[in-house]
Amino acid sequence: xxxxxxxxxxxxxxxxxxxxxxxxxxxxxxxxxxxxxxxxxxxxxxxxxxxxxxxxxxxxxxxxxxxxxxxxxxxxxxxxxxxxxxxxxxxxxxxxxxxxxxxxxxxxxxxxxxxxxxxxxxxxxxxxxxxxxxxxxxxxxxxxxxxxxxxxxxxxxxxxxxxxxxxxxxxxxxxxxxxxxxxxxxxxxxxxxxxxxxxxxxxxxxxxxxxxxxxxxxxxxxxxxxxxxxx
Numbered sequence: 001x002x003x004x005x006x007x008x009x010x011x012x013x014x015x016x017x018x019x020x021x022x023x024x025x026x027x028x029x030x031x032x033x034x035x036x037x038x039x040x041x042x043x044x045x046x047x048x049x050x051x052x053x054x055x056x057x058x059x060x061x062x063x064x065x066x067x068x069x070x071x072x073x074x075x076x077x078x079x080x081x082x083x084x085x086x087x088x089x090x091x092x093x094x095x096x097x098x099x100x101x102x103x104x105x106x107x108x109x110x111x112x113x114x115x116x117x118x119x120x121x122x123x124x125x126x127x128x129x130x131x132x133x134x135x136x137x138x139x140x141x142x143x144x145x146x147x148x149x150x151x152x153x154x155x156x157x158x159x160x161x162x163x164x165x166x167x168x169x170x171x172x173x174x175x176x177x178x179x180x181x182x183x184x185x186x187x188x189x190x191x192x193x194x195x196x197x198x199x200x201x202x203x204x205x206x207x208x209x210x211x212x213x214x215x216x217x218x219x220x221x222x223x224x225x226x227x228x229x230x231x
Contacts, residue, residue, distance in 0.1 A: 004210050007192060008225030009174040012103060012110035013160050014135075015052070018178040019196055019216070020096040021124055023087070024051065030082045031062055034075065040066045044200060051198075052179030054115050054150035055079075055142045080120075087123045095216030097131060098229075104134045106227040109168075111135050113160040113175075115150055117142035137163045152181040154189035161189075174224055176216070183209045194219060 018024035031050070032042040046065040050058045059075045062068065068075065103110050112132070114121060118140040125132045132138075139160045141147045149155045161173050170190035177183050178196050186193035187208060195209035196216060206212050213219055222228040 006210065006223050007171065009192065010109070010172045010225075011161070011164060011168045011174070012108060012226075013113050013157055013173055013175045013186075013191070014100075014110060015175070015177045015179070015182050016112055016114040016121070016124070017116065018051070018093075018198070019176055020093060020100075021128075022091045022093050023124055024178070024198070026083065026086045026090070030079060030086070031058075033082065034070075034078055035062070035066045035068060038066075038068050038070070040068060042066055048180060048198070048201060048205065052115055052151045052177070052181035052185070055117060055120075057150050083120070084123060087120070089127055090124050092128060092131075093216065095219065098231075099216050099219060099221075100131060100134055102221070102227070102229055108226055109136050109164055111160050111163065112138040113141070113156045114139070115141040115156070119143070136165075139163065151179070152184035152188070154185050157186055157189040157191060161191075174226075177209070180205045180208075192224070 014020060028047055035042040046061065050061050053061065055076060059072045059079065063070060063072060063075055112135045121138065121140050139147065139156055141150050141156045146159045147156045157175060161167055161170060173191045175186035175191045175193040177186060177193055178198065183193050183195050192210040194211045194213060195206055196213050197206045
């Protein structure tokens with residue numbers, strides 16, 4: 001894949017699950033257990049289709065693709081209960097805290113744009129309250145009325161950009177994502193996007209990102225006109 005031109009940005013927008021917090025493995029485990037309770041497998045290809053979507057859309061995809069004999073409402077009830085039992089001490093992923101504190105110390109505005117609902121965000125970030133208080137604002141796609149369409153639609157990123165004190169142009173925003181749906185959404189919003197993908201994803205599923213990294217520790221802010229790390 002040819003190197004893509006990296007443009008200078010002024011604002012950053014972060015996804016959360018699988019990028020900042022090690023929650024995607026929990027989501028995958030819960031969905032696999034629900035599918036298994038009906039004697040159904042949960043193929044990794046379906047997992048990648050679900051990643052980054054709203055709770056409602058995730059349920060619809062899982063039920064349809066895995067042929068589960070359950071209503072969306074009942075699925076979400078089981079899913080939510082099982083997730084709540086597992087989300088009380090979720091660890092941060094490598095490089096997340098260093099990058100967020102660096103941006104904050106250098107007065108680079110950044111926000112959260114997650115497909116999770118506000119209650120789930122509160123639960124998952126309970127052990128990291130102070131760190132997540134550094135965000136300028138948080139947009140929670142599954143519960144925010146302004147986010148009409150979830151990822152891969154661009155709505156969540158456009159809403160997120162619009163809530164900065166002085167809203168930047170989309171081209172001045174850099175999105176950080178882990179899912180193909182999220183990258184598509186960022187592209188559709190007219191934003192550059194750094195992707196830290198699940199290592200099981202094929203190169204084809206990551207080629208639409210501006211930049212692909214192994215982890216956030218590999219990110220070099222100066223490549224996008226942001227202050228470089230000094231540590």
